[in-house]
Amino acid sequence: MPDVPQPAQQGFSTRAIRAGQEFDPSTGAVVPPVYLTSTFVQDGIGGFRGGYEYARGGNPTRTSLETLLASLEGGTHAFSFASGLAAEDTLLRAVLTPGARVVMGNDVYGGTHRLVNRVFVPWGVELTTVDMTDLDEVRAAVTTGAARILWIETPSNPLMKISDIAALAQIGHAAGAVVVVDNTFASPYLQQPLSLGADIIVHSTTKYLGGHSDVLGGALVLSDPELVEKVGFLQFGVGAVSGPLDAWLTVRGIKTLAVRMERHSSNAQTIAEALVGHPALDAVYYPGLPDHRGHDIAARQMSLFGGMLSVALKGGSTAARSFAESTELFQLAESLGGVESLIGYPTEMTHASVRGTALEVPDNVVRLSVGIEDVDDLLADVLGALPKS
Ligand SMILES: *Cc1c(COP(=O)(O)O)cnc(C)c1O
Numbered sequence: 001m002p003d004v005p006q007p008a009q010q011g012f013s014t015r016a017i018r019a020g021q022e023f024d025p026s027t028g029a030v031v032p033p034v035y036l037t038s039t040f041v042q043d044g045i046g047g048f049r050g051g052y053e054y055a056r057g058g059n060p061t062r063t064s065l066e067t068l069l070a071s072l073e074g075g076t077h078a079f080s081f082a083s084g085l086a087a088e089d090t091l092l093r094a095v096l097t098p099g100a101r102v103v104m105g106n107d108v109y110g111g112t113h114r115l116v117n118r119v120f121v122p123w124g125v126e127l128t129t130v131d132m133t134d135l136d137e138v139r140a141a142v143t144t145g146a147a148r149i150l151w152i153e154t155p156s157n158p159l160m161k162i163s164d165i166a167a168l169a170q171i172g173h174a175a176g177a178v179v180v181v182d183n184t185f186a187s188p189y190l191q192q193p194l195s196l197g198a199d200i201i202v203h204s205t206t207k208y209l210g211g212h213s214d215v216l217g218g219a220l221v222l223s224d225p226e227l228v229e230k231v232g233f234l235q236f237g238v239g240a241v242s243g244p245l246d247a248w249l250t251v252r253g254i255k256t257l258a259v260r261m262e263r264h265s266s267n268a269q270t271i272a273e274a275l276v277g278h279p280a281l282d283a284v285y286y287p288g289l290p291d292h293r294g295h296d297i298a299a300r301q302m303s304l305f306g307g308m309l310s311v312a313l314k315g316g317s318t319a320a321r322s323f324a325e326s327t328e329l330f331q332l333a334e335s336l337g338g339v340e341s342l343i344g345y346p347t348e349m350t351h352a353s354v355r356g357t358a359l360e361v362p363d364n365v366v367r368l369s370v371g372i373e374d375v376d377d378l379l380a381d382v383l384g385a386l387p388k389s
Pocket residue numbers: 083084085086109111112153157182184185203204205206207216217218
C-alpha cells in the first residue's frame with residue numbers, strides 16, 4: 001500500500017478527497033478502480049490478498065468508502081449498506097433484544113419510525129416517542145423502562161427541530177442507553193455527533209453524502225469495539241451491503257461535500273431570510289433564522305445551517321399543494337440533499353407513512369431541499385409560485 005499521511009491530522013476537505021483513496025499501485029490510476037468482482041483468488045487455501053475473500057465480507061471499493069466515512073465522522077470504523085434503512089436495520093439488530101426499549105424523537109424520519117414500529121415491535125421491542133427538545137421528557141422516558149437505544153435526529157424533518165446532542169448523550173448514557181444520531185440532514189461537514197458524545201452515527205448516504213440523486217446507500221460510523229464487532233458481523237451475516245458501483249458513486253460525490261454544503265447552506269439561508277414575513281406564509285422553518293426555536297443550539301453544534309427548509313402556508317392544504325405543484329426549478333419529488341433543488345408536500349409524500357400517528361405533519365407545510373443552483377433563480381422560482389395576496 002502506498003504511504004499516505006495520517007488522515008485524521010488533515011483538514012476536512014483534504015480528507016474528503018484523499019482518505020481511503022490511494023492511487024492504484026499497479027497502474028498509478030489516480031482514481032481507485034471499481035472492483036466489480038464477487039470473489040477473490042486465494043494464494044493457497046486461506047491465502048487472502050489484502051484480506052479479501054468474498055464480496056459480501058468485503059470489496060476494496062466498499063473499503064475505500066468506509067475508510068472515507070470513518071475519517072470524516074471521526075470514528076474508528078464505518079460500515080456501508082445498500083440503503084439508509086438497511087444500515088438502521090443492522091444497527092437495531094446489533095443492539096436490541098426482545099423486551100428492549102427504543103426511545104426516539106416524535107419527528108424522526110418516517111421510515112425509521114416505520115422500521116421500528118412495524119418490524120421490530122412485532123418481534124418484542126418496545127418503542128417510546130418523545131419530544132427530543134424537552135430534556136425532562138427524554139430523561140423520564142429513558143429512565144422508566146430502561147431504554148437500550150436513544151435515537152436522535154437533528155435537524156429533524158420537516159420542521160427543522162434542533163436537539164441538543166451533547167445534553168442528550170449525557171442523559172442517554174446515564175440511563176445506560178446507546179446514543180444514536182441520524183446525521184443525514186447535517187452531514188459530517190456541518191455536524192460531528194461522535195465528538196459531541198454520540199456512540200453511533202447513521203447516514204442515508206443517498207442524500208448529501210452522495211449528493212447527486214443518483215445512488216442509494218446508508219452507513220454506520222462508530223468507535224466502540226464491542227459494537228464494531230457486532231455491526232461488522234451482521235453486515236456480513238445479514239448481507240445488506242452496498243455494491244461496488246454504488247460505493248464508488250458515493251465516494252465520488254463525497255469529494256465535493258464541503259463546497260456543496262457551503263453553497264446549500266448559503267442558498268437556503270438567503271431564501272429563508274427572503275421568505276420571513278411573506279404575506280402568504282404563517283411560518284418559515286430554518287435553523288439559521290435567529291428566532292428559529294433551537295437556533296442557539298444549532299449555532300453551537302453545527303458549523304452552518306444546511307440546505308433544508310420548510311414553510312407553512314396561510315391558505316392551508318390547498319395553498320400548500322398548489323405551491324408545491326407550481327415551482328419549476330424546485331422539482332416535485334421525494335428525497336433531498338442533491339445538487340438539484342426539490343420540493344415536497346410531506347403529509348402526502350415523505351411523511352405519508354406517519355399520518356394518523358404522533359408523527360403526523362401539518363397539512364399546510366411544504367419542504368424545500370435547496371440545491372446549489374444560482375440563488376437568484378431559486379428565489380424567483382419560489383416567490384413566483386407562492387400565492388399572491
Ligand atoms: C432518507 C432518510 C433515511 C433513509 O434512508 P434510505 O437511503 O432512503 O433508506 C433515514 N434518515 C433520514 C433522515 C433520511 O432522510
